[in-house]
Structure formats: structure tokens, C-alpha cells
Amino acid sequence: MKLLLRLVISTLAVLVGAHLIPGVSxxxxxTAIIVAIVLGILNTFLKPVLQILALPITILTLGLFYFVVNVFIIYLASFLVDGFYISNFFSALLFGLVVSVVSALLGMFLD
Structure with missing residues (x-):
């Protein structure tokens, strides 16, 4: 049941992010449900590997390269899911931040 609620929260976060950020549709x-599932899978399996590989650059940039890894994950989700479009790097960056904040705020009610 909690997994289904997490999926609903992620889907709502994707919809809010797409509504607020120009350049994201x-x-x-x-499609938002599929994007939430794909982002969850990519964040679970691919993101830790990318973070370990990018650790030297992340240390040199004082952690800012972490945002680049996040944008790459969002671009990859955009490539994998038809109907989900990201126009530029800045839109993907803001989308990632909005989805994280909205998911965290809505997730507080789950715990």
C-alpha cells in the first residue's frame, strides 16, 4: 500500500513540476505515472553508479556536479518515455528540484 502511495506522490510531483516549469511537458x-516509475527505477539502479563514477568531479566542484547527474537522469527518462519532453538543461535542473521538494512535502504526510 505504501508503494502505491509513493507512486501517487511521485506522479503528482511530476505533474506539478511539468505545470510550473516552462520547457517541461x-x-x-x-505518461506522468510512467515517468514517475522510470525516474524511480533510474534513481534506484543507475544514479548510485553514476555518483560513484563522478565522485572525483563532485568533490572538485564541491558537490555541484551532483546536480548534473540528476539532470542526466531526467534527460534519460525524457529519452525513454514518449510524451515527456525537456527543452533544456536549466528546465531539467528546475524540474528535478521541484519534483524533489514536492515529493518531500507530500511524503511527510505518509510517514
């Missing part, structure tokens, strides 16, 4: 609610 999600065609439908079904």
Missing part, C-alpha cells in the same frame, strides 16, 4: 496523467 507531460502529455497525460498516464
Amino acid at each position: 507531460v502529455e497525460s496523467f498516464t
Whole structure:
């Protein structure tokens, strides 16, 4: 049941991010669900590997390269899911921040 609630929260966060950030579009609610699932899978399996590989650059940039890894994950999700479009780097960066904040705020009610 908690997994389903997390999926709903992630989907709502994707929809809010797409609505607030210019340059990000999600065609439908079904697409937002798929984006939430794909982002969850990529963040679970690929992101830790990328963070370990990028650790030297992340240390040199005082942690700012972490945002680049996050943007790469969002771009990859955009490539994998039809109906989810990101126009530029800055839009992907803001989208990632909005999705994280909205997910955290809505997730507080879950715990």
C-alpha cells in the first residue's frame, strides 16, 4: 500500500513540476505515472553508479556536479518515455528540484 502511495506522490510531483516549469511537458496523467516509475527505477539502479563514477568531479566542484547527474537522469527518462519532453538543461535542473521538494512535502504526510 505504501508503494502505491509513493507512486501517487511521485506522479503528482511530476505533474506539478511539468505545470510550473516552462520547457517541461507531460502529455497525460498516464505518461506522468510512467515517468514517475522510470525516474524511480533510474534513481534506484543507475544514479548510485553514476555518483560513484563522478565522485572525483563532485568533490572538485564541491558537490555541484551532483546536480548534473540528476539532470542526466531526467534527460534519460525524457529519452525513454514518449510524451515527456525537456527543452533544456536549466528546465531539467528546475524540474528535478521541484519534483524533489514536492515529493518531500507530500511524503511527510505518509510517514
